[in-house]
Amino acid sequence: xxxxxxxxxxxxxxxxxxxxxxxxxxxxxxxxxxxxxxxxxxxxxxxxxxxxxxxxxxxxxxxxxxxxxxxxxxxxxxxxxxxxxxxxxxxxxxxxxxxxxxxxxxxxxxxxxxxxxxxxxxxxxxxxxxxxxxxxxxxxxxxxxxxxxxxxxxxxxxxxxxxxxxxxxxxxxxxxxxxxxxxxxxxxxxxxxxxxxxxxxxxxxxxxxxxxxxxxxxxxxxxxxxxxxxxxxxxxxxxxxxxxxxxxxxxxxxxxxxxxxxxxxxxxxxxxxxxxxxxxxxxxxxxxxxxxxxxxxxxxxxxxxxxxxxxxxxxxxxxxxxxxxxxxxxxxxxxxxxxx
Amino acid sequence: xxxxxxxxxxxxxxxxxxxxxxxxxxxxxxxxxxxxxxxxxxxxxxxxxxxxxxxxxxxxxxxxxxxxxxxxxxxxxxxxxxxxxxxxxxxxxxxxxxxxxxxxxxxxxxxxxxxxxxxxxxxxxxxxxxxxxxxxxxxxxxxxxxxxxxxxxxxxxxxxxxxxxxxxxxxxxxxxxxxxxxxxxxxxxxxxxxxxxxxxxxxxxxxxxxxxxxxxxxxxxxxxxxxxxxxxxxxxxxxxxxxxxxxxxxxxxxxxxxxxxxxxxxxxxxxxxxxxxxxxxxxxxxxxxxxxxxxxxxxxxxxxxxxxxxxxxxxxxxxxxxxxxxxxxxxxxxxxxxxx
DNA sequence: TTGTATGCGTTATCAG
DNA sequence: CTGATAACGCATACAA
Numbered sequence: 001x002x003x004x005x006x007x008x009x010x011x012x013x014x015x016x017x018x019x020x021x022x023x024x025x026x027x028x029x030x031x032x033x034x035x036x037x038x039x040x041x042x043x044x045x046x047x048x049x050x051x052x053x054x055x056x057x058x059x060x061x062x063x064x065x066x067x068x069x070x071x072x073x074x075x076x077x078x079x080x081x082x083x084x085x086x087x088x089x090x091x092x093x094x095x096x097x098x099x100x101x102x103x104x105x106x107x108x109x110x111x112x113x114x115x116x117x118x119x120x121x122x123x124x125x126x127x128x129x130x131x132x133x134x135x136x137x138x139x140x141x142x143x144x145x146x147x148x149x150x151x152x153x154x155x156x157x158x159x160x161x162x163x164x165x166x167x168x169x170x171x172x173x174x175x176x177x178x179x180x181x182x183x184x185x186x187x188x189x190x191x192x193x194x195x196x197x198x199x200x201x202x203x204x205x206x207x208x209x210x211x212x213x214x215x216x217x218x219x220x221x222x223x224x225x226x227x228x229x230x231x232x233x234x235x236x237x238x239x240x241x242x243x244x245x246x247x248x249x250x251x252x253x254x255x256x257x258x259x260x261x262x263x264x265x266x267x268x269x270x271x272x273x274x275x276x277x278x279x280x281x282x283x284x285x286x287x288x289x290x291x292x293x294x295x296x297x298x299x300x301x302x303x304x305x306x307x308x309x310x311x312x313x314x315x316x317x318x319x320x321x322x323x324x325x326x327x328x329x330x331x332x333x334x335x336x337x338x339x340x
Numbered sequence: 341x342x343x344x345x346x347x348x349x350x351x352x353x354x355x356x357x358x359x360x361x362x363x364x365x366x367x368x369x370x371x372x373x374x375x376x377x378x379x380x381x382x383x384x385x386x387x388x389x390x391x392x393x394x395x396x397x398x399x400x401x402x403x404x405x406x407x408x409x410x411x412x413x414x415x416x417x418x419x420x421x422x423x424x425x426x427x428x429x430x431x432x433x434x435x436x437x438x439x440x441x442x443x444x445x446x447x448x449x450x451x452x453x454x455x456x457x458x459x460x461x462x463x464x465x466x467x468x469x470x471x472x473x474x475x476x477x478x479x480x481x482x483x484x485x486x487x488x489x490x491x492x493x494x495x496x497x498x499x500x501x502x503x504x505x506x507x508x509x510x511x512x513x514x515x516x517x518x519x520x521x522x523x524x525x526x527x528x529x530x531x532x533x534x535x536x537x538x539x540x541x542x543x544x545x546x547x548x549x550x551x552x553x554x555x556x557x558x559x560x561x562x563x564x565x566x567x568x569x570x571x572x573x574x575x576x577x578x579x580x581x582x583x584x585x586x587x588x589x590x591x592x593x594x595x596x597x598x599x600x601x602x603x604x605x606x607x608x609x610x611x612x613x614x615x616x617x618x619x620x621x622x623x624x625x626x627x628x629x630x631x632x633x634x635x636x637x638x639x640x641x642x643x644x645x646x647x648x649x650x651x652x653x654x655x656x657x658x659x660x661x662x663x664x665x666x667x668x669x670x671x672x673x674x675x676x677x678x679x680x
Numbered sequence: 681t682t683g684t685a686t687g688c689g690t691t692a693t694c695a696g
Numbered sequence: 697c698t699g700a701t702a703a704c705g706c707a708t709a710c711a712a
Contacts, residue, residue, distance in 0.1 A: 003705055014683045019707060026708095029681060046453055050393040051705030054688050059390070069422055070415030079409040082436060091450065093433050096422060110431065113386055251621070281591070283623035343689055354699045359691060367697060391689030394704045684711075689704105696699080 002043035011039035022047060053115065062304045063111030064094045064120040065104065072276040073293060074122070077145070080297030081120060081304075088305055090117070101125040112140060117308030120300045122146055124189070141307035145300045146291075148190065155307070157300045157317055161191045164289045164321035165198020168243040168271040171287065171323055173206045176332035177241035177269060181214045183228040183253065185245035192220075192245055195273065199243060213237045218249050225252025233260065240268060240332050247272035247279050247288055254282070254328065269329035285326030292319050342383035351379035362387060393455065402644045403451030404434045404460040405444065412616040413633060414462070417485070420637030421460060421644075428645055430457070441465040452480060457648030460640045462486055464529070481647035485640045486631075488530065495647070497640045497657055501531045504629045504661035505538020508583040508611040511627065511663055513546045516672030517581035517609060521554045523568040523593065525585035532560075532585055535613065539583060553577045558589050565592025573600065580608060580672055587612035587619050587628055594622070594668065609669035625666030632659050 004022075008015040013032055020026045021036045028036075039045075053059045062085050066074040082092045095111060097104035104126050111119055118141040123131065128149050135142050135152060148158040172180050182199045185192030196215070203210055216231050218224040225244060229252070232239070244250035250272030254264050264270050264284055272279055272288035279286040295316070302313040344362075348355045353372055360366045361376045368376075379385075393399045402425055406414040422432045435451060437444035444466050451459055458481040463471065468489050475482050475492060488498040512520050522539045525532030536555070543550055556571050558564040565584060569592070572579070584590035590612030594604050604610050604624055612619055612628035619626040635656070642653040 004707095005705080015706075016684080016708075017682060020682085023707080027681065032682085048394070048705050049454060050390045050399070051688090052707075053390040054388070054394055054690090055705080055707045057688075068415075069419040070412070072410070072412075075408075075410030075415050079436070082409055086435070086450075091433070091435070091454070093431070095426070095431070096419070110426075114389060114431070278618060278621050281618050282621050344691095345689080355690080356692080356699060356701090357697090360698085363691085369697065372698085388689050391704090392691075394706090395689080395691040397704075682712085684709105686707100686709090688706090691703085693702080694700090696697105 001048070002045040004045070004047070007036065007039045007043055007045050010043060011035045057115070058117055058309075059115045060089070061091045061093055061114065061116050062118050062120060062301070062308060063114065063116035064092055064122075065097050065107045065111065066094060066122050067097055067099055067124050069094065069096045072278065073274065076293045077122070077297035077300075080294045081301040082297075084298050084301030085305065088311065090305070090308075092301075097122075097124065099124060108134070112138060116140060118143065118304040120145060120304050141304070143300050143303045143307065145296055146191070153317070155303070157296050157303065157315075157319075159191070159291055159296075159319050159321055161194035161321075162198040162201070164273060164291075165195035165243070166202045167198070167321060167323050168195075168273060168289050169199045169202035170205075171271060171325070171329065172241035172243065172269055173202060173208070175241075175269070175329065178206075178208055178332075179214070179237075179239040179241070180208075181216075181232055181237075181239040181242040183216055183218045183225060183232075183242065183244045183249055185218060185220045185249075187217050192217075195245055211237075214239055218245055220246050220248060222248045222252040222255075225249030226256040227252075229253050229256040241271075241329070242268060243271045243273075245273055247274045247276045247286060250286055250288065250328075251278065251282055254284075254286075265328050265330040266333075269332075271329060275324050279324075280326070284328045287326045287329040288324050289321045290324045291321060295319060341388070342385040344385070344387070347376065347379045347383055347385050350383060351375045397455070398457055398649075399455045400429070401431045401433055401454065401456050402458050402460060402641070402648060403454065403456035404432055404462075404640075405437050405447045405451065406434060406462050407437055407439055407464050409434065409436045412618065413614065416633045417462070417637035417640075420634045421641040422637075424638050424641030425645065428651065430645070430648075432641075437462075437464065439464060448474070452478060456480060458483060458644040460485060460644050481644070483640050483643050483647065485636055486531070493657070495643070497636055497643065497655075497659075499531070499631055499636075499659050499661055501534035501661075502538040502541070504613060504631075505535035505583070506542045507538070507661060507663050508535075508613060508629050509539045509542035510545075511611060511665070511669065512581035512583065512609055513542060513548070515581075515609070515669065518546075518548055518672075519554070519577075519579040519581070520548075521556075521572055521577075521579040521582040523556055523558045523565060523572075523582065523584045523589055525558060525560045525589075527557055532557075535585055551577075554579055558585055560586050560588060562588045562592040562595075565589030566596040567592075569593045569596040581611070581669070582608060583611045583613075585613060587614045587616045587626060590626055590628065590668075591618065591622055594624075594626075605668050605670040606673075609672075611669060615664050619664075620666070624668045627666045627669040628664050629661045630664045631661055635659060 004015050008018045085092045095107040120143045122145045144156045184196045216228045218228040272286045275288045275290035279288050299315050302315045305311040348358045425432045435447040460483045462485045484496045524536045556568045558568040612626045615628045615630035643655045645651040
């Protein structure tokens with residue numbers, strides 16, 4: 001591996017000059033520049049990134065923490081973030097938090113130790129307070145994805161979850177449903193709370209009284225969806241439509257409904273949230289709220305590039321969800337409906 | 341950020357001694373060791389990884405190239421590889437080849453420039469010859485996943501694809517099918533060829549003559565599966581079962597069969613390959629050949645750790661596929677069957 | 681515009 | 697067992 005010194009000897013110039021043409025930030029006479037370029041390519045010179053980082057105290061690297069490396073949601077996000085970042089000649093290092101607070105902390109430590117220029121974090125467990133504390137303590141810029149921490153609003157990329165919850169519920173109301181159940185995500189998460197608020201707002205707009213017998217807290221997992229539905233059944237209440245906090249739970253719900261001899265959407269309409277790949281493949285196709293996850297990734301990448309010094313892309317912070325209608329919802333039909 | 345020098349001052353020892361206790365590779369008297377440890381924690385000292393890498397010419401990092409960051413197959417692989425690698429205090433840097441030869445090359449360059457201690461490559465496009473050339477040229481150990489390059493057999497983690505093709509076909513034969521179509525992957529890929537060989541072997545064992553009218557080359561994509569089925573139909577041949585080169589194509593096939601008014605499995609049994617997450621969710625559940633992708637990831641991680649100096653885990657190179665039976669296959673029923 | 685010299689934070693060699 | 701000190705490869709302030 002050729003070093004800058006070898007290049008400088010071969011080109012008959014000083015290492016400083018070579019450094020200048022490599023980084024292209026200072027003036028170098030065209031003739032000498034050519035000599036250097038030539039020497040570089042002859043030797044197949046590649047700057048040593050460690051030496052450079054040591055000298056500049058920058059790593060040309062952006063770190064990212066996701067919940068899981070596997071799974072449709074994060075995959076798309078990583079994909080688009082990487083694209084943006086790599087287009088700028090920088091690199092993305094991804095680590096996962098594995099749905100545990102300890103691992104989230106560990107992942108962040110790791111990235112910080114690697115002196116990333118900026119961090120893109122998708123944190124599930126860490127509290128706002130702890131995040132704030134860290135942001136204050138570290139000098140590394142931090143971007144939060146799919147989460148809004150009011151004090152850090154300029155560093156957040158997030159979705160209007162209230163609008164999403166509204167959208168899902170309104171979709172059922174428009175189709176004549178009035179008894180609409182709701183399985184929320186874990187309510188310690190703000191996105192779950194916001195979606196629930198959207199649900200309540202939609203009911204209010206339609207003058208449908210809120211009935212807490214129809215609401216149960218889930219865990220964003222498929223099994224949790226099944227379990228939540230069972231709880232609903234035990235309450236012996238009645239509903240013809242259901243909005244789930246995410247697609248995974250919606251899928252669990254559909255399974256459980258069928259197990260109970262009910263048909264989707266004939267006996268009960270079901271709306272999900274996220275629009276994961278699977279939503280289009282299950283039977284029936286899941287009507288769901290689409291989260292623009294690719295854009296989350298791309299915008300987070302841009303924001304990281306901006307904050308990590310150097311760039312100034314325009315970035316969109318707040319995104320609006322949209323409804324994707326498939327086959328799991330239908331108009332309320334009093335004659336057929338027998339659910340709940 | 342405290343440096344080693346500050347720690348040495350505070351502890352009243354030389355930097356060399358501090359370095360020794362940090363790395364724990366040379367003897368240090370317990371008393372001084374304690375002093376150093378104390379100074380370290382008081383200052384919150386964290387070694388600078390760049391300086392260390394510069395001095396040692398090692399990065400404590402393993403690079404990985406996958407086809408796509410998104411998608412079930414790679415997600416699982418990354419997940420398990422990361423776990424293994426991070427357990428050893430090293431890091432995994434992932435980049436994607438985006439299904440293009442240029443990007444595969446670029447991704448490798450990138451990782452090499454980062455001086456990774458070893459590379460885990462899942463290459464789709466690069467030829468054996470080019471891989472060999474690179475392995476010879478670079479001193480960085482290279483591990484190949486889901487691919488067998490005979491000359492590099494000790495650096496490969498791969499599946500017995502011939503056995504997989506055999507398994508899928510045999511499953512249908514056992515259930516009485518004799519006219520079995522086969523949609524292969526792109527035949528320039530050795531895994532696709534091996535699966536096809538497995539298919540032929542199974543037929544031979546059952547004394548079923550090979551009929552090339554029943555075989556068509558696909559592209560491992562869902563649409564390719566649909567297209568391949570259309571070609572089969574145009575040939576006006578007859579079959580009651582079909583083995584697809586992977587799950588995505590199998591899903592496409594099922595879609596296309598239905599569009600043509602045929603039922604799976606009543607009119608035609610379909611077997612996939614890979615056992616991606618979706619296989620369990622589509623209707624009907626897809627009978628498929630399971631590839632132990634998590635193990636691929638974990639073993640590749642271990643092999644990388646071994647080859648990147650330091651470790652000596654036992655690693656399994658060759659894996660056997662297994663059959664997962666779901667609802668897309670059934671016994672041949674001459675009375676009902678009307679396919680092809 | 682170009683060259684010289686120094687520092688970045690560690691590791692490792694060589695004395696002591 | 698411990699301390700100086702020379703690399704490691706590059707960037708940059710300061711001179712020329």
